[in-house]
Amino acid sequence: MSGTPEREGTLADGWELVVGLEVHVELSTATKLFCGCANRFGDEPNTNVCPVCLGLPGSLPVVNAAAVDFAMRLGRALGCEVRPAVFARKNYFYPDMPKDYQISQYDQPTNTDGCLELPDGDVVGIERAHIEEDTGKTTHVGGGGRIHDADHALVDYNRAGVPLVEIVSRPDIRGAEQARTYVRELRAILLAIGVSDARMEEGSMRVDANVSVRPVGSNELRTRCEIKNLSSLRSLGRAIAFEAHRHVDLWSGGERPRQETRHWDEAGGRTTPGRSKEDAEDYRYFQDPDLVPLAPSADQVAAIDAALPVLPAARRAALLAAGAGAVSASDAALLVERDQDALVRTAVAMGADPGLTATRVSNDLAVDDWSRVTPDGLAALIGLEASGQITATQAKQVLAEMVEAGDDPASIAERRGFQAMAGDDLAATVDRVIAGNPDEWQRFCSGDDTDRKKLSGFFIGQVMRSTRGRADGAAVNRLLQEKAGG
């Protein structure tokens, strides 16, 4: 089966996926890591350069204190220990690297031993989050335009020296979807603390995945492959799934994977082999003598902690607590991601039904600008809906108008003539619909739970149609169940 292009799905029985992620994040400081050049994406090539970031002979790096502050902020947000750190040189030749070494951190990184809690409560360990400089960007042009058949290469050094933090997770991730969740959560934290715009498509957030598999129940770490060139969450998930199956196939066939770097081929839906461990470069790390060690003081770290905003995990927890079991974890995650958790919590505090509020906002307030929706407006709306004065369908329409005009929900409902059909009117309408659909009613009454569920949807739809949305779906369902004797 090896060599089959993309395959999704779960692993074969008895195998467990083991994934660690290395995420490179460009910090959104005004200037580069070791010089005063602008740190800006999208400018004319080679306009944000100087002797330092071009690595001209005689130039020297001076560390940007803001970049170190951003990195420490990220470290603390990930629960890392912020330590005294030294910069090291990672030596290798590449045309887009001006000095032919990259200034990074090696055995003494700024941040170590943190963790990241996923929305479902799983915790992924963070081994380290270290500071390093970005390289330039090479474009191969002419000929076939690919590395091996291009006529020549153009290098843009605007990106050279842009500050990066590389966040290295422990191999705690157990699935392709969990890997995606981890990256989404990391991105949420980066945005919350304001240290990066974390855009995968622009390359300000880049993900490499270390993938291996092992028999379920085992604690061993088998040979891993590092997958590079993952430019979207979709690629990340597909690549991990492909690679996992490749490993399972190899082990199951009595072979073993080679430790190597592999590239994700988006079009082919497969990973292709790159450099193996045997011909891996020896980076000859050593402490960079041009830079002095970083020695963050306890006061500095305390100030960073004090300035940290409430992080997504804590916000989700607060929302779930406010919901007292009525708010789902997925709604909570979504609301925090959309920055609507405070709106919901405040409305709930004003007495709005938690489950209904969370559902209404997560389903029906997916708009960029919801600034006109106030917590008390929302609470009033949910009050109208919960008390049956307006239907769910009407509530959605009122909410849409609140987004546009910001009026209070009662006046909108009144202006539109909204009011839920109640009592006898509703019962009569339900009877009429049942009479008009005898076969379906027969099946509703005699069928199993699945049928009943399906058909209740059918009947509610019919009632809604004939009342033009003025019926309350929940009330209709109650009537149906009563009439069927269930």
Place this chain on the structure above:
Amino acid sequence: MTALGVAAAVNAGERTARSVAEDYLDRISKGDGEIGAFNLVLAEEALADADRIDAAVGRGEPVGPLAGVPVALKDNLCTRGIPTTCSSRMLEGWRPPYSATVVQRLRAAGAVIVGKTNLDEFAMGSSTENSAFGPTRNPHDTSRVPGGSSGGSAAAVAAGFAALALGSDTGGSIRQPAALCGVVGMKPTYGRVSRYGLVALASSLDQIGPFGTNVADAAACYEAIAGHDPLDSTSIDQPVEPVGKALTDGVEGLRVGVVAELCGGRPQEAHLAGTDGSAASGVEGVAGDVLSRVQDAAEALEQAGAEVRTVSVPSAVLGLSAYYLIAPAEASSNLARYDGVRYGLRVDAANAAEMNVNTRTAGFGAEVKRRIMLGTYALSAGYYDAFYGKALRARTLMLQEFATVYEDVDVLLCPTAPTTAFELGAKTADPLLMYLNDVCTIPSNLTGHPAISVPFGRGDDGLPVGVQVMGPALSERLIFRVAAALERTAPGDGSTP
């Protein structure tokens, strides 16, 4: 005329900077064909600068402590728009878009830059024979080397082509050529002078310093270039103590230690006389006539009121080995950027990797290649601990031992170079023999401490001998003061050839 004499005359309006520049340029054009001190003479620029200074003097504006003083720059110091070659084919045609901090400071002090001087390629060597543009010759005897790697700067000052010069000192590259050319050369405390714009050899060891015909001139040049620079992270952020006024303070009551291990002698031997230079506990190969001059210098200081004793720094003998791991390791990384992509030489090939190999094969000389290979090896996985790591430990040990010694003495005294200037070609076939030239100067680079070489008499061959005064970190004022005392008592006819 001394540099300070020139500056005083120009400041007073007694001489024009132009006439001074013309004198020096004239000597260069007549004499440098034989010496080869310069890679590039900046006649037009120097005269234009001199005219600007004269105009400022005419307007009564302040023109700086080095007004009109002709200065030569080692050609590994970046000069904006002016070729900076490091005496390597690799940088042919490269014109830096910026000037080194020291160059800006010299200009601000009123100095007139007359040219860029020859060096061993990328400052790797002790004789200035490893230059892609040919060797520099010693003005005292043109069959001899001027020392290196700042041989061009030392020779320029010795020959009267410049009143002052800057060099860089990574393992002795200012002090050793100063000794061989009979001039004063000084390496400041690491971090005291900005390295910004000095093309790096070994970043943790490199330091820029002055050459002068006398101690006061060198001190004035040091004062002009020293001080904190925000562009160099390793720059020391402390005020610079003025040294000029301390030069006449004498050495009464100072405690001077003669380092036994750097004088070819055993530490337990009470005095220098009679050491055979082959003692296992000391460095080998320090010539008898050089040792005699060091002893003379010690006695001169004693007579001037200093308390002189022999001291032991056992780890000093580890210096050479540690240096030849640390310096090449850093150099192998520092010189990686010469890859043909952005500037300097490019030898084309089918792809970037081959172009890189072709360029470096053609662009670097044998000694540079040797050190890149040494350094790459020393840093390699599986060898780091045995080589680079061990060298760092030796360096730490040396720092501790020097710190201990400086509890008992104020300054240390030893030879600068093991011999007087040697014949061209005498040591080119044997790199190790060449490396031994730096055995007495390397410890100060590894500790980061300041040291100065001052001419003190002549060797049996009639060529200049330099003695070295070393001090603890930031003791520049002290070592200049001791050097000035030695200068006042130095035998013979002064330093000029």
